[in-house]
Amino acid sequence: MKKIYIFCALLIGLVVIIAGCSFGAAPTTESKPEAKAPVQEKVATAVPKGIPVLMYHKIGPDKDNDAVLREDLFLAQMKFLKDNGFHPITMEQLYDYVTSGKAVPVKPVVLTFDDGYADTYSVVYPALKKYGFAATVYVNPGDVGQRLTWEQIKEMKDGGVTIASHGYDHVRMNELSAEAKKDNIVKAQQALKDKLDIDNVWFCYPYGRVDAQAETAAKEAGIRLAVTMNPGWVHQGDNPLTLHRIWIGNAVDLEHFEERITTEQYTDL
Ligand SMILES: [Zn+2]
Numbered sequence: 495m496k497k498i499y500i501f502c503a504l505l506i507g508l509v510v511i512i513a514g515c516s517f518g519a520a521p522t523t524e525s526k527p528e529a530k531a532p533v534q535e536k537v538a539t540a541v542p543k544g545i546p547v548l549m550y551h552k553i554g555p556d557k558d559n560d561a562v563l564r565e566d567l568f569l570a571q572m573k574f575l576k577d578n579g580f581h582p583i584t585m586e587q588l589y590d591y592v593t594s595g596k597a598v599p600v601k602p603v604v605l606t607f608d609d610g611y612a613d614t615y616s617v618v619y620p621a622l623k624k625y626g627f628a629a630t631v632y633v634n635p636g637d638v639g640q641r642l643t644w645e646q647i648k649e650m651k652d653g654g655v656t657i658a659s660h661g662y663d664h665v666r667m668n669e670l671s672a673e674a675k676k677d678n679i680v681k682a683q684q685a686l687k688d689k690l691d692i693d694n695v696w697f698c699y700p701y702g703r704v705d706a707q708a709e710t711a712a713k714e715a716g717i718r719l720a721v722t723m724n725p726g727w728v729h730q731g732d733n734p735l736t737l738h739r740i741w742i743g744n745a746v747d748l749e750h751f752e753e754r755i756t757t758e759q760y761t762d763l
Pocket residue numbers: 608609660664700701
């Protein structure tokens with residue numbers, strides 16, 4: 495008899511819990527639509543002939559600097575991508591495409607930001623969030639604190655931005671000894687692990703300077719994909735440790751921007 499009472503009590507308890515859950519959940523979902531997980535957009539995928547990997551540096555008002563892009567131009571480019579159905583993809587997706595020919599969302603682009611400038615947090619990150627774009631930020635752990643802080647980098651990481659290595663120090667690695675090349679990569683790997691708990695596998699050679707020793711050092715430090723500053727699109731079968739990128743600066747107006755992300759034979763500016 496006692497067993498039946500206990501069983502009934504448990505059953506009633508269970509019913510109350512289930513009812514509580516469903517009653518509790520319904521109004522939350524309706525009253526706070528902004529808290530809902532983003533609806534996964536159904537995007538067609540394909541294996542493209544090539545993928546443009548865009549290279550950004552500082553976003554700001556600096557004149558006389560080739561690598562800087564005005565904020566209004568940058569924001570117009572992000573809006574252009576959204577309005578025209580382009581899909582910024584992750585480093586992981588790029589890696590899978592390059593090494594195994596895996597399909598990616600149609601009209602793919604890759605957004606990369608070098609050097610960890612303060613505006614990567616204040617200008618770029620809000621735009622990425624607004625459009626739900628994937629992007630990779632290459633930081634030099636030895637410089638953190640002068641531009642971005644670890645807190646800002648962590649916030650971007652937690653917000654879905656891929657944080658990757660640009661070497662511990664921003665040095666021309668082709669001018670270093672083999673040992674120093676290795677150190678510059680390994681120290682950065684360690685810092686990303688210590689500060690952000692990242693097992694990093696993505697690299698960007700500072701100043702785009704790569705040689706066979708730097709490539710080997712990257713590989714031995716666990717890097718799976720690394721980018722240079724050599725111009726051009728990325729293709730399936732390319733060496734994943736010396737990928738090309740497309741320069742974006744003030745000379746790249748919207749017309750040239752469209753050209754750079756739609757044809758490999760884009761105008762040299
Ligand atoms: Zn750099």
